[in-house]
Amino acid sequence: MSKKTKRNPHDKRHFTRRTLREWGFGYLFILPWIVGVSIFFLYAMVQSLRFSFSRVELSNGVILRPLENGLFENFVKVFTTDVNFPTTLANFGIGLILQLPVIIAFSLIIALLLNSNIRCRSLFRMIFFLPVIIATGPVMSQLTAQGVSSVPMVSQNALLSVLSDLPEFIYAPINNLFSSLILILWNSGIQILIFLAGLQKVPRTLYEAAKIDGASAWESFWKITLPTVRSLILLNSIYTVVTLATGGSNEIIELIYTATYTATQGYSYAMAMSWIYTLVVAVILVIVFLLLREKSDRHVVYEQKRRDVKENAGR
């Protein structure tokens, strides 16, 4: 919209001066961030990449030495000499893939319940949002240590004993899912509110019209509700992956942190670890995006392009 208003022929006379001024002010406003992101993100990424591909010597500052046993020595070392990292990483990945649908389905159900005509909605919303405020790494680990991370009434044992025949690397994340079910659900506060905000935008008349046409509640859910929250499912899934991957109760982050300050492992080793971790998270993000992206997206982009071409041709 904004582009169109600016693109009137009147502007053409002042094109250079006005546009230059605009560029200048645009950069002025984002200047602090550009400086920051260059130092603390771009430079830092390059640095950590360099660390992971060399041997770091700590003597009066950081000195980088070339590796002796091949370019990927650090990465190989992470997988061959470390006992904890590969299993923790696998558990994290599988756990994430298991937790994601649970969180998304759960927060959608809660949002649907809250969206129906009920009393005390704000009270319930307050309860479901509370964990967003208090769920931090140290608090979570205290609660896990107390064994209150799961509902005691649920008889998990029956189900788990059936599953215990599975191989360890699959069984462990499932076991983890059940044993910290509450803490996993605690991660759904923001997602519930995002779904709820989306659901409240669906006009009630749409449901009424569907009902008159003879649609059951079940059909309206699939035909009206789900399509409207579809883009939100993608948004929420990405948000969930990002928060779980950077969240405080994450064992891999602890591993990387300790490796950094352990004499036998050191900086380059820790950075190799963190790059492997980043890659895993990135792959999961891409998979989530590809799976949940709306199929019609490409079509919309195509339409948009066609319209643009038409517009340009018209001028």
Place this chain on the structure above:
Amino acid sequence: MKEKKANPDKIRKRENQKEHLKSLMLGNAEKRGFLGSFVVYLLLIVISFIFLYPVLYMISRSLMSRSDLLDSSAMWIPSSLTLHNYESAVLTMDYWNSLLKNLYLAVVPTFCQVFICSMVGYGFARYNFPLKKMWMAILILAFLLPSQTTALPNYLVFQNLRMIDGTIKPFLITAILGQGFKSTLCILIFYNFHRQVPQSLIEDAEIDGAGHVKAYFRIAIPLAGAAIVVVTLFSFVWYWNETYLVRNYLGYGTTRATGLTTLMLELSAFEDSYANAYTTWASSVTSSDRINDAIRMAGTVLAIAPLMILYFVLQKQFVESVDKAGITGE
């Protein structure tokens, strides 16, 4: 004859009653029935309880005396309320000093972060400039990728500047340069918000002779009030709750005796602090005062208490934040 006539009436009446009862229980086209409501409320209450269970457990445990902990019959309700655990936890965490330090460490960077992120978000939303797409891509990448890869190089940058000394400096510098905790998300929220403001409002002001900077302060900022509230509250919560990066910026060897600290750091070091404190008290207290679950839970309650209070006071602002930030309005 009469009976035969009465019968269809009776049957119809009964049918009507049945129908009425059915619609009352199961609902009809207009209203959800009693059973439907019952199920919805039951689900909500059960799930609410599950959500609150750890918090309730925490509070009830923290008030238990030593004998209650061992007594399995006192699972939920302490036989006698004791604040002794809280006294121990306050001493262990050096609570009031740590609280003040934590407030300082959370409030000051929060304000810097809000100010800068609003500006950057506005810059992205209002102006077109070369390479804008590239910078936006970097912004989103910085949001998506875990910060563990950049944490160590950033630590080294500050170490070279001799700023890892347990002070607020690294926090301030990162916040001012738009690289504070979750700054990227704040920028995206402001970007989304400023984009929804009609461009003509700002352009009119610019034509009326107000400069670009003035238009931002006079028009864009007052219009972004809701976003400012949201980002301020959440930044505060993020600064309060972060541990990994806080430890990084304060330095590995910094303790509360030599520099700033946060309650979350104190909580994660609770066990060791208690052991240290215990040896110094050992002469004056009885041996039964070894660390136990009740004291740990009291420490946890104390660590989250300030945010809980903030949440109960401002719960409306928190809960409505998602609506107001316009995350869903793509």
